[in-house]
Amino acid sequence: MRTFARLALTIVITMIITIGFATAAGTEEQGLHEFWTLDLEGQETTQQIFAPYELTMINVWATYCSPCLEEMPALAQLQKEFAPKGVNIIGIVSDVNFSNEEAFAKSIGTAKYIIQETGADYTHLLPSEDLYNLRLKDVQVVPETFFVDNKGNIVGETYYGARDTKTWRGIMESTLADLD
Numbered sequence: 001m002r003t004f005a006r007l008a009l010t011i012v013i014t015m016i017i018t019i020g021f022a023t024a025a026g027t028e029e030q031g032l033h034e035f036w037t038l039d040l041e042g043q044e045t046t047q048q049i050f051a052p053y054e055l056t057m058i059n060v061w062a063t064y065c066s067p068c069l070e071e072m073p074a075l076a077q078l079q080k081e082f083a084p085k086g087v088n089i090i091g092i093v094s095d096v097n098f099s100n101e102e103a104f105a106k107s108i109g110t111a112k113y114i115i116q117e118t119g120a121d122y123t124h125l126l127p128s129e130d131l132y133n134l135r136l137k138d139v140q141v142v143p144e145t146f147f148v149d150n151k152g153n154i155v156g157e158t159y160y161g162a163r164d165t166k167t168w169r170g171i172m173e174s175t176l177a178d179l180d
Helices: 001-026 066-085 101-118 131-134 167-178
Strands: 036-038 045-046 057-061 086-091 123-125 144-149 153-162
Touching: 001 153, 036 131, 057 066, 057 167, 066 086, 066 101, 066 167, 086 101
Parallel strands: 057 086, 086 123
Antiparallel strands: 036 045, 057 144, 144 153
């Protein structure tokens, strides 16, 4: 009987330790911390890009994605509208081809052309290894949009698919209000 009691106690202690570790691992804040990348102009960018803003919308898009391109003018309009409220918008071009210099230049050229044509003149980042490991590896569809606070912590929900100006405005106002 003592052996059974000792075994049961060992199992209970093991379960408590396992649950404790799983809970602690689940409470780690997700976000875009400690990254390095380049923007489309070749300027180095780190997580410090979030610091001046209370909230930043991150819109992951691709040059081949019609819904992505259709919503970009709305995001440009919202960038101007929400900037005085401490909100920024950043795009991440997910389909840049890094296979060789010519393919890379063509990908960047296509992205810049789209940005110019859609008026989406907010900052657009390249998908670095850091960004991939922190968040982009989980992107299943484009556009995918999520929000971060001034430290790069993900806040609110992740949104799959494009939205119109009115819908994004409501989401942005709601997410900003949740930070208070």
